[in-house]
Amino acid sequence: MIQGTTSDAGKSLLVTALGRALARRGIDVAPFKPQNMALNSAVTDDGGEIGRAQAVQARACKLPPERDMNPVLLKPNTDIGAQVIIQGLAIGAMDAQDYHRYKRIARDAVMESYRRLARRHAVLLVEGAGSPAEINLRANDIANMGFAETVDCPVILIADIDRGGVFAHLVGTLALLSTSEQARVAGFVINRFRGDIALLQPGLDWLEDYTGKPVLGVLPYLNGLYLEAEDALPRTPAPARVPGSSLRVIVPALPRISNHTDFDPLRWHDQVDFRFIGPDEPIPDADWVILPGSKSVRNDLDWLRRQGWVQAMQRHLRYGGKLMGICGGWQMLGEAVHDPDGLEGIPGSSPGLGWLAVQTTLAPDKQLRNVSGRLLLADRPSVRGYEIHAGVTTGSALERPAVALEHGRDGAFSDDDQIMGTYVHGLFDKPAACQALLQWAGLRNAGIHDFQSRYERQFERLADAVETHLNMPAILSLLDDPPAGNP
Secondary structure (H helix, E strand, O other), X not given: OEEEOOOOXXXXXXXXXXXXXXXXXXXXXXXXXXXXXXXXXEEOOOOOEEEHHHHHHHHHOOOOOOHHHOOEEEEEOOOOEEEEEEOOEEEEEEEHHHHHHHHHHHHHHHHHHHHHHHHHOOEEEEEOOOOOOOXXXXXXXXXXXXXXXXXXXXXXXXXXXXXXXXXXXXXXXXXXXXXXXXXXXXXXXXXXXXXXXXXXXXXXXXXXXXHOOOEEEEEEOOOOOOOOOOOOOOOOOOOOOOOOOOXXXXXXXXXXXXOHHHHHHHHOOOOEEEEEEOOOOOOOOOOEEEEOEEOOHHHHHHHHHHOOHHHHHHHHHHOOOEEEEEOHHHHHOOOEEEEOOOOOOOOEEEEOOXXXXXXXXXXXXXXXXXXXXXXXXXXXXXEEEEEEEEEEEEOHHHHOOOEEEOOEEEOEEOOOOOEEEEOOEOOOOOHHHHHHHHHHHOOOOOOOOOHHHHHHHHHHHHHHHHHHHEOHHHHHHOOOOOOOOOO
């Protein structure tokens, strides 16, 4: 099990890297995360919903993603509440106190999924959540040491030196664990190191002497690494653009933005100047504005209005700019969003932006499916993506659909062709579809970029990094030897 001293310490990265390293050694390995809190999710082939990081890890392990890889997924829709997804299916919304009481039931689902995966795979790489030293969350823990103690597995603790205070993070985390949990920690990995390792060596020697735990390796800062963000907006800067040939694309960083990984192919396209625009930032002129998915559509609509986005988009359209909405953003483009059951907050209705003649009603049954079809633009390029939404959208704008899918038509184009809405996530992933959308948005010389091949290059780069910089014999020995000091 990989646990971290903090969120974003490198747990997902290390599971992904080890998954590919073990898979290319011929070891049957699968990822597992007992509990995840994220608004970036993926749809499995059997119609379940899991954290997107686990879908990426499955791909690194050369496996299709499945529900059991992430049996508990929490998708926050307020500061104190979230939609709870158990083994791929939403069971309802809970506030923090309700979920804390529910954890005993969630534990049963976690263990059921773990046992199924363990029967089918030789090795499971388990990812923790947050930090094991969060004292307030220790009771009935299913995400970190509570799980490790239950299944009796060794733990590697990873910390991010780029944040500063790496030795305090590791020593402090270890100090806050129980005696049996401390014994379970097999060693440390330090992530994102820049500079001369010789200057770090005295600190590593001190750490091993003070804790009695080995440092299993120091991973360098991997410049330009692309790996889908588990939840937070990406911190890795996009590459430099081709001077004078770029299309400016902006996306509002909604408070409850979901599946922002949709935009990774645009962020990494060398002809696209892409930016997320955060709260209270000036809204710049752009060629293309895209409204992203949202876990709280009506509240995020209110946020757009308070932040001045409506006036900015009106001006954008007057000057001939293109506007697109994906999933929740597509719902926002319509005339109204109705939530009679209070699925995302207080029951009621909110006026939409009114640029497409549709209305959306949120319903308890969530649509979860992988889809394929054709984008209804010039040359009708093929698309492959997925749907994750609780809305049912109706109205006359649907007579000019945006996408023809195997199961039917989806989305809409406005009569003047300036505005497009769709429920399909992943539209930019296929090179020809991405090129067609960039041309629609105004980039006449849009090139073809095979973004998907980038995944494989990054997986191999990560595997090479752990093979080079970690003590792989020591890590491989953990696959066979029980952890010392088992309870």
